[in-house]
Amino acid sequence: MTQTPAAWVLLLPFLAVYALFLVYPFFRGIWISLHDWNLLAVAFNPDAKSFVGFENYVRVMWGRNIEWGPLSRPLVQGAGYLGVIAAAGLHLTGRVTRVTAIGLAVLGFLAIGLGGFAPGEGGRWYDRRFWPTVGNTVLFVSLTVPGVTLSAMILAAALNRETRAMSVLRTLFFLSQVLSVTVVTLVWQIMFSPRQGLIANITQTLGGTPITWLTDERFAMAAIVIATIWWSLGIAMILFLAGLQDISRDLYEAAALDNCTGARAFRHITLPNLKRTITLVVILQIILHFQVFGQSHLMTQGGPNDTTQVLVRYIYQTGFRDSELGRASAMAVFLFVIMGSFSVIQFIIGREKK
Amino acid sequence: MMASRGYTLLVIALSIPAFLWLVPTLWMLSLSFQPNDVLARTTSSTAFGLVPLPFTAQNYADLFAFGQTPWWFLNSIIVAAGMTLGVLTVSTTAGYALARLEFPCKRTITVLCLIGLMVPEQAVFIPLYTMFADLGWHNSYHALILPRMAVPIGVFLMMQFFRAIPRDIEEAARLDGVGWLRIFWYVMLPLARPAMMTLAILTFLYAWNDYLWPLVSAQQREYFTITLGLASIQSNFAQSEGLGRVMASGVIASLPVVILFLIFQRYVVQAMTVGGSKG
Numbered sequence: 001m002t003q004t005p006a007a008w009v010l011l012l013p014f015l016a017v018y019a020l021f022l023v024y025p026f027f028r029g030i031w032i033s034l035h036d037w038n039l040l041a042v043a044f045n046p047d048a049k050s051f052v053g054f055e056n057y058v059r060v061m062w063g064r065n066i067e068w069g070p071l072s073r074p075l076v077q078g079a080g081y082l083g084v085i086a087a088a089g090l091h092l093t094g095r096v097t098r099v100t101a102i103g104l105a106v107l108g109f110l111a112i113g114l115g116g117f118a119p120g121e122g123g124r125w126y127d128r129r130f131w132p133t134v135g136n137t138v139l140f141v142s143l144t145v146p147g148v149t150l151s152a153m154i155l156a157a158a159l160n161r162e163t164r165a166m167s168v169l170r171t172l173f174f175l176s177q178v179l180s181v182t183v184v185t186l187v188w189q190i191m192f193s194p195r196q197g198l199i200a201n202i203t204q205t206l207g208g209t210p211i212t213w214l215t216d217e218r219f220a221m222a223a224i225v226i227a228t229i230w231w232s233l234g235i236a237m238i239l240f241l242a243g244l245q246d247i248s249r250d251l252y253e254a255a256a257l258d259n260c261t262g263a264r265a266f267r268h269i270t271l272p273n274l275k276r277t278i279t280l281v282v283i284l285q286i287i288l289h290f291q292v293f294g295q296s297h298l299m300t301q302g303g304p305n306d307t308t309q310v311l312v313r314y315i316y317q318t319g320f321r322d323s324e325l326g327r328a329s330a331m332a333v334f335l336f337v338i339m340g341s342f343s344v345i346q347f348i349i350g351r352e353k354k
Numbered sequence: 355m356m357a358s359r360g361y362t363l364l365v366i367a368l369s370i371p372a373f374l375w376l377v378p379t380l381w382m383l384s385l386s387f388q389p390n391d392v393l394a395r396t397t398s399s400t401a402f403g404l405v406p407l408p409f410t411a412q413n414y415a416d417l418f419a420f421g422q423t424p425w426w427f428l429n430s431i432i433v434a435a436g437m438t439l440g441v442l443t444v445s446t447t448a449g450y451a452l453a454r455l456e457f458p459c460k461r462t463i464t465v466l467c468l469i470g471l472m473v474p475e476q477a478v479f480i481p482l483y484t485m486f487a488d489l490g491w492h493n494s495y496h497a498l499i500l501p502r503m504a505v506p507i508g509v510f511l512m513m514q515f516f517r518a519i520p521r522d523i524e525e526a527a528r529l530d531g532v533g534w535l536r537i538f539w540y541v542m543l544p545l546a547r548p549a550m551m552t553l554a555i556l557t558f559l560y561a562w563n564d565y566l567w568p569l570v571s572a573q574q575r576e577y578f579t580i581t582l583g584l585a586s587i588q589s590n591f592a593q594s595e596g597l598g599r600v601m602a603s604g605v606i607a608s609l610p611v612v613i614l615f616l617i618f619q620r621y622v623v624q625a626m627t628v629g630g631s632k633g
Contacts, residue, residue: 006534007457014448014467014509017440021482021504022470028481043487158368165365171619172372176379177626178611180563182584186604187378189588190385196397196597198381230378238627291476294565298585312476312566319480320570329480336477343472 026336033057033329040323049326056330060130065123068116076115076135083108099352100279103345129306129314130331137311140225140292145285147229148236149278155233156240157266170237177234181294188227189214189299214300217307224295224308232288236281243277244270276352283346287339311335379608380404386413386605390596397597413602422575423603426583429495433579434561436499441508441557442550449512450538450546454524464513470506475566483570493574501567502560508553511628515549516542548621555618556625562611580607 033056041048071077084105091101119125155173159166176184191198192213200210213223251269255261260268293312296302302309302317315335319328385397387406390413392399401407417423451457452464482501483492491497519542527537565581572578578586584607587600615622 003455003534004457006538007451007455007460009535010447010451010455010538011463014444014503014506015463017444017500017503018467018470018506021501022473022478022506025478025481025485026473028485029478032481032484039484042484155371158364161361163361166368169365169368169372171616173375174623175612175615176375178559178563178615178622179379179608180581180584180611181565182563182581182588183382183604183608186584186588186600187382190397190597190601191378191381196393198377198397198403201398201403230375233375234623235626238623242627287474291474293476294585298588315476315480316566316570319483325480325484332477332480336473339474339477340472 029329029332032325033333035326037325037329038323039319039325042325052326056326057333059126060327060330061127061334063119063123063125063127065120066117066125067120067123069118070112070116072118073115077112080108080111080113080115083111096275097279097352099345099348100275127327129309132306133309133311133314136221136307136309137290137292140221140228140308140310141286141289143221143225144228144232144289145282147225148232148285149281151229152233152236152281153240153274153278156237156244157270159237160241160244170241173237174234176231179231181231182298184227184231185295185298188223188230192223192299215304217304220300220304220308224292224299227299228289228292228295232285236285239281239284240274240277243274247273276349279349280346283342283349287342287346290338290342291335377404382601382604382608386598386601387411388413388598390598393597410598413596413598414606416599417602417606421599421603422578422583423580423606425576426578426580427606429577430562430580432495433498434558436495437502437561438554438557440499440503441505442554444503445508445512445553446543446546446550447538448509449514450516450542452509453513453516454542455534467506467509470504471510475501475505479567479570482567486571492571493577495577497571498568498577498579499561502557502564507628508557511553511556512546512549515546519545551618552621552625552628555614555621556628558614559611559622559625583607 034051034053035049036052036055037049085108087101087104087108090096090104091098096104125131159170159173190196194200194210194212197210199213203210211219213219247270251273252265255265255269291312292310293316296308296310296313297316300308302313311331312335315328315331318324318331381404384400384404384406385393387409388397388399389408389410392408399407448467452460452467478501486492486497523541523545524537527541532540563581564579565585568579568582569585572582575586584603587603
């Protein structure tokens, strides 16, 4: 039976808003990325923009005399080779699902392929900041995601009991998750202050010298990683708690009869049964943290010396400080391609049979 | 099952990291109750590192007497409430239609709607900015509210919920000759209350905590939300406002979401896990 009139009445409000404020802007963004579009010039004269095809992508992502080599960037490509080998090994030994192995292998090949480009003799990138900024963002994600995932998994395993005390403890660990990034950066900025910070106070009480976390190139990235892990623990913990609920208690009871308890039970029963949850949490955290902006913008302003400059902040600055909307939009499309890829992976894993 | 003494030890052992996890927020609270002139010299004038000595509530009084925090707070209430109502309206109606009604192109429309889940806010804020600039809509409540209504996480959530309702209930109503719109209003909506509560909380938390889009769209101080206001005073906190008052602003900005969380904990947890990468 068809209920077309009722369906359209109910659908139109959302479809209108969706088309106007998500679909159209998405394609408009692609359109802007194909233009030389100065925000201020176009504001005064709407015709002051010119079609330049993919020039913005070239200006942002390419350079003069760029060459590819299998070991041009040893750290990045080395990590890629390790990723591919690890994916093959994990798959052959049956420790991960095929989808996870393929995902890891794809990441490895991407690191090898993209990481191999570097300026050759007399060459240079057209935009010296873009790829280092992507690198910073990847570094941030590489540090934050394992930190959140490991902490959350251990906490979830420890807190997975239906008692009043455990419920209160779960509440305390989740609390930071509901705060705004502006509150998180406010608190941690002061926490890290070498003159007034709580960490400095404790350090001095113990007789040490305070670290200038936010203004020292060696520590600034670590500072925003710490603040982010503190902030982001709650969701990951809840997802792991849900995953733990799905593990049959019979497995633990059977294992207990074989003296397999505590840490051994965690390794042999909990971990294998949490594989899908671990993968989902990791993908979710990658999506979340690749979009990092507020921590960098408010705590370190991308500094010192751009060591904590991240992709979204660079897009924001290019578009709204430098008025280069074309280049900013090209970078935003790049961001979408990455985020879209991880969203697809997340969707596929989410649909896998348990 | 762990012996009760082992369990007690575990609770005590976990209480230590739980307290450490709370220390940053407790410290913010502590600083907000210390006089600015003391804080200008040291933040160590406390008992046990966290208990404010000397104690004062003047920072909060000053916020309401001199600061713009109340205005930012009101703006955030308006935007968060408007966004929540808007998202609930368009998501519940669309979710029901996609889940329960039959019509041409249904599958195609469903897929097209959910594809939007892949688009991060950061990928569209530049074209959105130019759109609203062309319309002259920046520095307004509707500019802050409308873009979020387009994010399909709400439709996805409501669609999943309506799909899970047994069809018997609808069939019974239909046999009584009730039209589909009346079934939606009188039968399905009341049943959807828990899911709507989850979506409402998710949207409110997102709206209250949102930073990037307000940063781009609300450039006049009278339209600053609490996040923008907090960000603006962060950059020069020592000079203009005093540390105590800045921290009091942080506490005020946190109170609604913390209270919301403590009251509706089950819904908050459910909302944030559903909207994890969109929050």
